[in-house]
Amino acid sequence: MARHLPRAAVTSLVCASLFAAPMAGVALADPAPAAPTGFSWSPGQVADAPRLSSMDNFRDVAGTGAGYTGFGGEHLNKGVFYRANAFTPNDADLATLGGLGLKKVYDLRTDPEVAAKPDRLPAGAEYVRVPIISGDITNAARKLRSPAEAVAFMENMNRSFVTGEAERAGFKKLLTDLANSAGPQAFHCTSGKDRTGWTSYLLLSLVGVSRDTIMSDYLLTNEYSAGSIAAMRAQIAQAYGEQAAIIFTPLLGVQASYLNAGITALEQQYGSVRNYLKTGLGLNDATLAKLALRMLD
Template identity: 60%
Template sequence: MTHRHAALRRTARTALTLAVSGSFLFAGTAAATAAGSLDLGSLGSLGSLGSSAFGSSAPSAVETPRLPSVDNFRDVAGPGYTNTLGLRLNTGVFYRANAITPNDTDLATLGSLGLSAVYDLRTDEEVAQKPDRPVDGAEYVRIPILSGDLAAGVAKLKTPEDARRFMQDMNRSFVTDPAARAGFARLLTDLADTSGPQLYHCTAGKDRTGWTSALLLGIAGVSRETVMNDYLLTNEYSAASIERTYQGIAATQGQAVADVYRPLLGVDASYLQAGLDELKAQYGTVENYLHTGLGLSQATIGQLALKLLG
């Protein structure tokens, strides 16, 4: 073991002790503390728990396949994300995706990943419209997040700005809606407690899935820029299907309607930011959101960090 690796491990052990005692948990960066605000910067500093407490200098590396028929499938750890201490996140642990409706080739690829569980975050109506295909060896778990008649809400939209507000309000509901919080709490707890690689998804893999991924990356201690850039990758990964959907709406309902709905098809930084701003307003800190809002134990959060960085 090199001197650098030994030093990193000593730092990890020391920080683990502090985290367990509660004195280091979500300590935050000096800049965030001085500003007295919770923004993407303090989401990044949320990962102070993970970044120095559980880091490994030589984590596993798994090549993540691109799946044409599940185009927003990707690894939560990215192609090689590192946290603010320069520690690389473990790949092949947590995957995120849009609906699991692959062609046979992509289904076989998913089956080769050794997934232990697939978590479907969609409503009953969404599942009925587009059921998942079973993945070999993986338990299928339903954790519906979001309530109410989404289609009715979408039908009321009159302008693109209405659509953007709709998406911002959805992200706020991840903080304010007790049922949504219960769903995220169950998902994060299951991810922590279940062994083996796991996958979670919603319909487009961008909103409920995006919020979950932002929390996991924050726990791992990645920078705010990485959190946001990862969130925005949906616009790249799903570009072709977004355009197909947009053109389909234009062909069947007219260009004006397609323009109104276009903000619903991808993601915008303001969507995630709206959720984070609501988190600050309701809970003050990410720590309070995870502990009080979601009811997660420190052990659960620590286990998630260990999986991502251990």
């Protein structure tokens, strides 16, 4: 039975996949405030984010091709904010990342995750730790006994991004730094889907990206990381049996209900994304304006 998986095995599962990383309930932001006087931003490169073999969920928050559109049909600036899974590129991908001119890389992982897979950054990029999750998530995950419990576990995690004091403090620091730091930046967790997915949801909502686009972007993890998800599931089945793989499969990718759970909690407690950003996270109008200005043409 999966409940007999040793703690070390569940730790590996959680760190390697659960934190790698709805539609009608997506809360749209209020109109973006005017940019503060004296602040300006020149968009970075407009090429699509490269597909990396060793970091399969690396992508541009602004999308691919023409990119996503926000308020007034404005295209989001590409080459500004990148999202990723664990920042552990092979030599070839490290060289590719070096061409993006990254100035900062924000690591949202817990101490055990960082210890298991330390970041490897291109020259010129500053490493910044912003741990998001609090509590012993490994102990909770190892008790899962069914796929339904695994789904509920993921939904509860997304709710914690709204209700958890430590989680909100982490997102406040991350978004503040993103707003006030110049040049291209990247943020990541382990699978690039949960903490990273919530951050992307907030950024896209802030500038008025449509609810359908936001969800489609969230679900792209299942496409980008399909190979690594399948490999992890196969490893679990081989090591602990097919029943364990069935139970833990919901932890490996994303489902709309995960993001929707967080969004519903946000709407119930704060009413809108902007109110969550201002009241829940304590971000001021100037910080939100800087973020919006960096992201929109």
